[in-house]
Amino acid sequence: MSGGQGQAAGGAGEGPVTGDGAPTGDVYEWFRRGERLLADGHPAAAEQLLARAAAAEPHSKSIREALARAQFDAGSYAAAMENFRAIAQADPSDDYAQFGWGIAAARLGDFETSVKHLALAVAMRPQAEHYRKALRHTRATLAARAGAFGPLLPGAPGYLPPQGASDRQGASDQQAATDQPAATDQPAATDQPAATDEQAATDQPAATDEQAATDQQAATDQPKDEDNQA
Template sequence: MTEGTFEAYRRAESLLAANRPLDALRWLEPVLESNPDLPSVHLLAARCYLHSAQFTRAERSFRRVLELDPTDHYARFALGRTLQRQSRLSEAITQLRMAAAMNPKPDYLEAVNEVRARMMLREKDTGT
């Protein structure tokens, strides 16, 4: 990453932290173009997409991170949350369980239990 793209990356991080994901994405676009194989760049883009409710793009970016680094437990967790927000619970719980198995953080375990509870309610409501 060149100095200029690193500065753009840091600016995008700051904008996301300030809850300005669309502005962050504008700064991040050239960084993505010049560094297509850096998981950290795709992860930041995925977080921006998620925070701006662009779930399909977020999913695609989180999956790209996992292609580049299958051991990234946070990307698995965030992918699970993204799928959950799309009501794709069976896919979500798979990713969340993997994240929790990789790193049993309380947030990850709580997310698994939350999705499991939603799935049980859905089954109860549909009678299956």
């Protein structure tokens, strides 16, 4: 992240050491010397010194951030990501920690995680061009890798909806609403009793004719009974 290319020829170690091999000075001196080593392009030596400082002061954000930068420049991407993640989890509003987490994840091939945290960093600090550049690069890499297995699906990191897709979806929804059958097309409930009334009207005359025949037979039979009595 600082552009360091490793330990320079001729060697650059932790500096003066005590009899037991520990660097001289206190934690603050280790931190300052580690930063100078990192700025001078010696990330491996800086990592050793800053790791000692971080072990002595595990809650120091400045020391942990410097250590993560040194680890990244030294190629220790997994260790760098762990330290950037620890800072971001302790303070989610730290845009640089989100950025470091994202680029370290990209170096490890975890582009989904990278896009997530780079996008957070850009949202927090949109004016940072190197944040935006890293996010564009990671999204392009993710899209290119996904393209080998077919187009990205909606919801996938890096997916962009095709232009005009929302308009086509709106037209489809409108057409579907038009095709729904109207409530007035349903058979009226009053049509069914009409058939019952018609059947009742048809059946009633038959019963009346039968009753008339019975009455006529009774009238015919009655005089015969009177003649017999006479």
